[in-house]
Amino acid sequence: MNTFEGSYLGDNAKIGPTTKLECKVCWYVYDPETGDEEMNIAPGIPFSELPDDWVCPLCGAAKDQFLVVRD
């Protein structure tokens, strides 16, 4: 394993129901507690259940550009 620590890389096992992920392009943070009003994502939707075509609402980066935020 030489993947970058904290990378999402499509590994949903790293993502819990309240895990926040941060866009590595613009630093937008997806928080499941608030969802994403812009993209019609209701509060309570984990990142792993976002549609595959969901993109960062600020810069348009794809889901694989997001990094897990550790508290």
Ligand SMILES: [Zn+2]
């Ligand atoms: Zn972004």
